[in-house]
Amino acid sequence: MKAALMYGTGDVRIENVADAQLHESTDALVRVTRACICGSDLWPYRDMAATEHGIHMGHEAVGVVEAIGADVSSISVGDTVIMPFAFSDGTCQFCHEHLHTSCENGGFMGNEQVWGAQAEAVRVPQADGTLYAVHADLDDSLLASLATLSDVMGTGHHAAVVARVREGSKVVVVGDGAVGLCGVLAAKRLGAEQIIIMGRHDDRIQLAREFGATDVVRERGDEAIERVRELTGGFGAHAILECVGTDAATHTAIRVARPGGAVGRVGVPHYDTVPDAQPSFFGNITVGGGPAPVRAYIDDLLPDVLNGSINPGRVFDSLVDLAGVPDGYRAMHERESIKVLVKP
């Protein structure tokens, strides 16, 4: 089958690889209907050391189950399924607590051990706990939004949940990538009164406004912090969604928080310590977040996707086939595209 592999910085190739197949009795084999390129895929695209064997890429997908292992009972061949970016058994204490990304028998899709979804098919471990079968009449136009439930929409929602967005909250979203945009949508859905997006790309800002953003801060650094203070009556925001993953973005997130506020971090951290330990302490500002338990959130979010009240699939502004994946990485890296949907 064909699959996308990354060999080093800026080096993504489509290759013929061994067909995906069942290894364990708890696996499912999923024919990929839609996959995605993720903002987090851009980190290695920018700085991965060259390898000889390549890494199988892709951790977001919607597909159709083609085969199941002997111990798979809740998923059937022919099911249309959402594949969360992390696999999980659905039975351990952490899964029961809805923290599937810390599953005792879990792990992540798209690496050397578990190949990726930017491929014709993918082996999914712990199929019963991982895959979410969508038993509904599905129009193809819904596939993009379903694909976001495998990562970006669930991740934006996680940031909003951790940041304690509720009815009437003043919210700041740091980052105008696909996760930030989904964070805007999630904040709106949870009842935020004011949603300030920090970003400077016109196309993204436009979509953020359509998703519910009420204000835009294009400034950076201290000016941006000052601007948010002005927009929030001088004190900052209740809830901050940190959707970038840099030290600078985290600094901004903490400094725009209102006393007693909360920061939800979902940008994979490219920093070793969380800045502003003293301001966050004296303001009683909480910093939380991490890999989103998107599997847990599908129950909440799917009905809103199916009834059309949210349409997170709009974050995709480009559709490619597998051959178009390498150029899709380039386009996202160069900010030509917000997020690329892949139809293998």
Added chain:
Amino acid sequence: MKAALMYGTGDVRIENVADAQLHESTDALVRVTRACICGSDLWPYRDMAATEHGIHMGHEAVGVVEAIGADVSSISVGDTVIMPFAFSDGTCQFCHEHLHTSCENGGFMGNEQVWGAQAEAVRVPQADGTLYAVHADLDDSLLASLATLSDVMGTGHHAAVVARVREGSKVVVVGDGAVGLCGVLAAKRLGAEQIIIMGRHDDRIQLAREFGATDVVRERGDEAIERVRELTGGFGAHAILECVGTDAATHTAIRVARPGGAVGRVGVPHYDTVPDAQPSFFGNITVGGGPAPVRAYIDDLLPDVLNGSINPGRVFDSLVDLAGVPDGYRAMHERESIKVLVKP
């Protein structure tokens, strides 16, 4: 009147100063019945640069109201009052949200602007919002516990609340000072099932056990982290109360947290960045806390003090008069004493 002033490292003096008096119409003048020496007073005791004028010390007290300003309405002359370490107006948005330590018109007791409670009397700003009148028949034996509601017991409780201690929680308390000990008591009161105290002073450990600690970890560093993992079934604790304020203690707190767990910081941070940004992210560990809104917590804690179900005043193992305050600092600094109660 006599008052304690700090002039530099290890240099606390009892001096005759101008009598405390009303300045603002919202002030109250409180005759101090009991004051305390706080663990946070030891930071400047260890490293304060020498000054010529000295700093008025003390931010914890119980006393009797001697005079009130024209605009004070809820506090009367003769009331026995608890004086929280932070003053607050009780009417701003933050006070309404029970975050009195971020009051728009608030501040802290015991500094150059607002003199301290290690004195015969103290001027308390924003008396209506700050002071808590205790309308009960008070036995002198209760005064020590009432004094803890002005800081340490409320602070330990804040750590437990922020760390989300609830029925059945596994809890770690980092630090065996008076705040840590009150944290043990608070965790027990909130229903914790397992309370692990990290410390190595026999007298403190003994009191921690009497307050409800179920396990003791005397190791430090990686060994301590390993030991907590063993004691908690391999995964760490749900709730960690960080009651020290150093980078090392914060590192330990984060590393003993279970995935999805929470750290409540109440040790005044002597570090600029919060360590372990990546482990805390990948474990979805929340780090929160700050100066405790002890004024808000008195409503919850006072009934339990009055009915004897908690006795946080046991953290005091030494009682001195004002003349004994300098030696009280020395005794706490040298770990001879857990916490010193002052009867002016």
